[in-house]
Amino acid sequence: MLDSIPSFSRLVAEMSKLPGIGRKTAARLVFHMLKQPVSEAEALAAAIVELKQRVVLCSRCFGLTEDDPCELCRDPSRDEHLLCIVEQPGDMIAIERSRSFRGRYHVLHGALSPLDGVGPEDLKVAQLEKRLENEPIREVVVATNFSVEGEATAHFLADLIKAHGIRVTRLAYGIPMGSDLEFVDEATVNRAVSGRRDL
Amino acid sequence: MLDSIPSFSRLVAEMSKLPGIGRKTAARLVFHMLKQPVSEAEALAAAIVELKQRVVLCSRCFGLTEDDPCELCRDPSRDEHLLCIVEQPGDMIAIERSRSFRGRYHVLHGALSPLDGVGPEDLKVAQLEKRLENEPIREVVVATNFSVEGEATAHFLADLIKAHGIRVTRLAYGIPMGSDLEFVDEATVNRAVSGRRDL
Numbered sequence: 001m002l003d004s005i006p007s008f009s010r011l012v013a014e015m016s017k018l019p020g021i022g023r024k025t026a027a028r029l030v031f032h033m034l035k036q037p038v039s040e041a042e043a044l045a046a047a048i049v050e051l052k053q054r055v056v057l058c059s060r061c062f063g064l065t066e067d068d069p070c071e072l073c074r075d076p077s078r079d080e081h082l083l084c085i086v087e088q089p090g091d092m093i094a095i096e097r098s099r100s101f102r103g104r105y106h107v108l109h110g111a112l113s114p115l116d117g118v119g120p121e122d123l124k125v126a127q128l129e130k131r132l133e134n135e136p137i138r139e140v141v142v143a144t145n146f147s148v149e150g151e152a153t154a155h156f157l158a159d160l161i162k163a164h165g166i167r168v169t170r171l172a173y174g175i176p177m178g179s180d181l182e183f184v185d186e187a188t189v190n191r192a193v194s195g196r197r198d199l
Numbered sequence: 200m201l202d203s204i205p206s207f208s209r210l211v212a213e214m215s216k217l218p219g220i221g222r223k224t225a226a227r228l229v230f231h232m233l234k235q236p237v238s239e240a241e242a243l244a245a246a247i248v249e250l251k252q253r254v255v256l257c258s259r260c261f262g263l264t265e266d267d268p269c270e271l272c273r274d275p276s277r278d279e280h281l282l283c284i285v286e287q288p289g290d291m292i293a294i295e296r297s298r299s300f301r302g303r304y305h306v307l308h309g310a311l312s313p314l315d316g317v318g319p320e321d322l323k324v325a326q327l328e329k330r331l332e333n334e335p336i337r338e339v340v341v342a343t344n345f346s347v348e349g350e351a352t353a354h355f356l357a358d359l360i361k362a363h364g365i366r367v368t369r370l371a372y373g374i375p376m377g378s379d380l381e382f383v384d385e386a387t388v389n390r391a392v393s394g395r396r397d398l
Contacts (some may be wrong), residue, residue, distance in 0.1 A: 004264065004265070004266075004269065004270035005254060005263050005264060005265055006265070006334055007246070007253040007265060008247045008254060008263060010246045010249070010250075011243075011247060011249070011250045013244070013246075014243040016244045017239070017243075018228050018231060018232075019227065019228070019231050020224070020228075021226070021228075024382060025219070026236045027289065027381075028218065028219070028381075029217050029218070029219075030250065031287070031381075032218050033217075033247065033250060034250065034251075034254060034263065034288075038251045039300050040216070041247050041248070041250070041251045042246075042247075042248060042251070043213055044214070044216075044247055045243075045244040045245070045247040045248045046244070047206070047209045047210040047212075047213045048210060048232065048240050048241075048243055048244040048247075049240070049241060049244045050206045050209070051206045051207060051232060051233065052232070052233075052240045052241070053231065054205075054206040055204060055206055055207060055233060063277040064204050064207060064233065065203065066202060066203070066204055067203075068207060070203065071203040072203075077305070087231075088230070089230070090220060090226065090230050090243075094315045109254075109257060121241055124346075131247075133353075137276075152295075163219070164347045167318070172280070183223060194242070199341040
């Protein structure tokens with residue numbers, strides 16, 4: 001009978017494409033939207049369209065921003081001698097939330113994963129090297145995830161950065177192994193930043 | 200730093216309003232949307248707007264439909280002597296999926312709940328009485344949920360329907376107590392429909 005309500009089936013199908021949302025959860029969300037005022041649903045739809053229209057990657061750090069370069073790259077009070085490398089924009093947000101880092105960032109948009117065919121050319125590594133050459137960076141904090149791929153990426157980057165005569169540090173262990181930085185609590189991220197060690 | 204990406208924060212806030220979606224899950228979904236092609240996000244947004252524009256309640260059974268009256272109410276092959284009462288449109292869909300019922304439906308849009316101030320006037324009860332008077336109904340299957348409110352509603356409706364000299368049945372126990380019909384597996388719903396008993 002859902003065939004006779006194509007707009008219902010279509011939204012369930014679209015919602016099911018989101019990670020962690022199965023068909024039953026999607027149906028529950030769609031039933032909820034049906035009960036909400038039209039204005040609520042329109043606000044959600046508009047927010048999705050706006051996100052895609054407005055958010056771009058910063059051409060310098062590759063973090064998320066609505067204005068390029070991003071607020072952080074434009075901020076003269078940030079320490080330009082200190083660079084923090086993260087896998088994803090969400091990791092950058094997690095570190096900012098911990099208020100423990102006053103330097104700049106570089107977002108790789110992934111981690112090395114030979115099994116999945118992800119090499120340095122698939123990440124923002126060439127752009128990183130350019131920054132190492134052109135910016136007065138004295139220390140790079142490698143804040144890739146504490147997973148197999150994140151650790152491998154950290155070691156790969158450490159060699160590359162040391163070749164430029166720049167000090168390389170890694171966030172202190174204290175963050176549980178195998179976890180995603182983005183979802184670690186602020187106090188733990190803070191402790192890991194202050195306890196960073198030479199690589 | 201999220202203050203500098205208002206469209207990100209706004210979508211996270213909108214997604215967090217959905218049931219079972221907290222801020223962290225919302226953020227995860229929004230990061231996912233940022234990685235998807237614009238067309239995917241636009242399809243989702245369009246599907247939300249379309250849902251609200253197209254789906255209306257059938258003026259006869261109060262189920263979901265894009266054309267009023269709904270396909271089911273218009274179908275001459277459905278048994279007009281048999282009426283099934285459910286709490287929500289999703290329950291109607293669950294019973295249709297079980298292919299065990301060939302009559303018509305009436306959606307209450309809720310259940311009696313004196314503690315929450317939900318009385319018969321807040322449900323489609325007056326509309327049900329009108330149908331009992333005007334349609335050639337011989338049996339009403341009360342398929343409200345097997346929760347406290349659903350059972351209370353079933354007993355309230357049983358008295359009302361019997362006063363019209365119409366037979367009242369209830370879905371067979373077999374459906375676990377306290378569960379929502381919408382999410383019960385098809386085989387169990389099927390068995391419950393065939394084993395319905397007099398009330």
